[in-house]
Amino acid sequence: MSAVALAVIFAIASAAAYAAGAVVQERLAAEAVRMPVLALLRRGRWWFAVGLNAAGGALHVAALAFGPLSLVQPLGVLTLVLALPMGAALAGRRVSARHWRGAGYTVAGLVVLLLLVSPATGAEALTGRDATTLAIAATVTVAVLMAAARLSRPLVVRSLLNAAASGVAFAVASALTQTVALRTSEDGPLALLSPLALVLAAMAVGGLLLSQMAYRHSGLGAPLATVTLANPIASAVIGMVLLGERFVGGTAGAAAALAAAAVAALGVVALAQPDRSTPPTPPTPNPTPDREPALV
Numbered sequence: 521m522s523a524v525a526l527a528v529i530f531a532i533a534s535a536a537a538y539a540a541g542a543v544v545q546e547r548l549a550a551e552a553v554r555m556p557v558l559a560l561l562r563r564g565r566w567w568f569a570v571g572l573n574a575a576g577g578a579l580h581v582a583a584l585a586f587g588p589l590s591l592v593q594p595l596g597v598l599t600l601v602l603a604l605p606m607g608a609a610l611a612g613r614r615v616s617a618r619h620w621r622g623a624g625y626t627v628a629g630l631v632v633l634l635l636l637v638s639p640a641t642g643a644e645a646l647t648g649r650d651a652t653t654l655a656i657a658a659t660v661t662v663a664v665l666m667a668a669a670r671l672s673r674p675l676v677v678r679s680l681l682n683a684a685a686s687g688v689a690f691a692v693a694s695a696l697t698q699t700v701a702l703r704t705s706e707d708g709p710l711a712l713l714s715p716l717a718l719v720l721a722a723m724a725v726g727g728l729l730l731s732q733m734a735y736r737h738s739g740l741g742a743p744l745a746t747v748t749l750a751n752p753i754a755s756a757v758i759g760m761v762l763l764g765e766r767f768v769g770g771t772a773g774a775a776a777a778l779a780a781a782a783v784a785a786l787g788v789v790a791l792a793q794p795d796r797s798t799p800p801t802p803p804t805p806n807p808t809p810d811r812e813p814a815l816v
Contacts, residue, residue, distance in 0.1 A: 523586040524586070526583075526586040527583045527584075527585075527586040527592055528583075528595065530579050530580075530582040530583035530586065530592075531579075531580065531583040531592045531595035531596065531598075532595060532598060533579045534575075534576045534577075534579035534580040534582075534583060534595075534596070535576070535595060535596055535597075535598035535599045535602055536576075536598075536602055537572050537573070537575040537576035537579060538572070538573060538576035538596075538599040538603075539598075539599045539600075539602035539603035539606055540572050540603075540606060541569045541570075541571075541572030541573040541576060542599070542603050542607075542731070542735075542740065542744050543603055543606045543607045543610060543740065544565055544566075544568060544569040544572065545566075545569045545731060545732050545735055546607060546735040546739065546740040546743075546744075547565075547607075547610060547611075548563065548565055548566055548569070548732070549732055549733075549735035549736045550735075550736075550739075566732075570728065573728060576599075580592070580596070581697075583595075594630070594631045594634045594635060596748075596752075597626070597627045597630045597631060597634075597748060598627075599744070599748060600623055600626060600627060600741075600744055600745055600748050601623055601627060603740060603744055604619060604620070604623055604740070604741060607739075607740040607741075618790055619741050619790070619791055621787075621790055622741065622745070622786075622787045622788070622789070622790030622791035623741070623745070623787065623791065624787065625783050625784065625786050625787030625790060626745045626748065626749060626784045626787030626788060626791070627787070628780075628783060628784075628787075629749075629780040629781060629782070629783035629784025629785070629786075629787060630748065630749060630752060630780075630784050632776065632777070632780035632783075633752060633753070633756065633777055633780045633781060633784070634752055635768075636768050636769070636773050636776055636777045636780070646695070646696070646699045646762060650762045651696065651699055651716050653762070654692060654695065654696070654758060654762060655692075655696075655715075655716070655719045658688065658689070658692040658719075658723065659719075661685075661688055662685045662688055662689050662723075662726065662730075665681050665682070665684055665685035665688065666681075666682070666685050666730070668681050669681035669682045669685070669733075676742070679733075679734045679735070679736065679742065679743050680734070680742060680743065680746050680788070682730050682731075682733045682734040682743070683730070683731065683734035683742075683743040683744075683746035683747045683750070684746055684747075684750045685730045686726075686727045686728075686730035686731040686734060686747050686750070687727075687746065687747040687748070687749065687750025687751040687753075687754060688727075688750055688751075688754045689723045689724070689726045689727035689730060690723070690724070690727040690747070690751050691750070691751045691752070691753075691754035691755045691758065692719075692720075692723045692754070692758070693720050693723040693724040693727060694751075694755060695755065695758045695759075695762075696716060696719065696720040696723070697720065699716065700712070700714070700716060700717045700720055703716070731743065731747055734746070734747070741791035742788055742791040745784075745787060745788045745791045746788055749781075749784050749785070749788060753781065756777075
């Protein structure tokens with residue numbers, strides 16, 4: 521079997537693992553909407569979701585070992601396509617035509633965005649200064665998005681802001697992974713205790729918890745689409761600012777990227793609309809829709 525075929529197989533398996541993890545997270549969020557997020561640590565199914573996400577990450581790394589980023593990264597958007605029917609099957613319902621259209625718009629926009637980014641030659645890892653800049657900027661960005669989410673009264677907006685923060689956190693964790701791996705190969709296991717490695721771990725765990733919070737009030741489609749959209753956009757910004765990446769085609773490529781981002785955003789809006797074919801969920805006693813459950 522060729523290396524490219526192995527890369528495709530690993531990438532599709534990675535997307536399936538991420539999709540299954542997202543479905544499990546969303547179901548847990550629907551069952552425990554009044555439960556503090558950290559209380560989920562006591563649930564076996566939450567750790568199963570963590571395992572699925574970890575497996576997805578490992579399979580993604582394996583795919584990159586056999587194929588180029590330009591091939592592997594676009595296949596990651598299959599997470600959204602696979603998660604919708606998985607979640608619908610688990611809930612005993614069908615995916616609406618509107619949500620399928622939203623998924624199609626989001627996937628199409630993301631694929632165009634990923635194909636328009638041209639990797640820089642020879643850029644393998646972040647310098648110490650760039651890594652520190654990224655860690656500070658990422659922490660501020662995620663904190664601002666979280667604060668905006670807590671101040672937002674509409675539950676859908678709150679959910680999408682948490683999902684955007686999750687996507688940014690995951691993107692930063694991905695950007696730091698190769699740098700930490702290279703330092704570990706050069707300096708040994710002690711590099712895993714460096715401040716940069718701790719930032720990586722914090723972003724990865726924070727992204728997981730933020731995605732769990734995002735699924736609480738908006739179901740599966742819109743938050744997952746937002747995470748899937750925010751991750752590559754944040755990765756593209758990191759690549760262009762710190763790694764010398766550029767859009768293919770110069771100004772025209774940048775304009776095409778903006779158009780693709782707009783199409784993907786339309787998809788997120790479509791996914792955020794409630795499915796009118798699904799009966800509304802009965803109200804819970806003494807609801808408090810404008811207050812986010814505490815983290816602890």
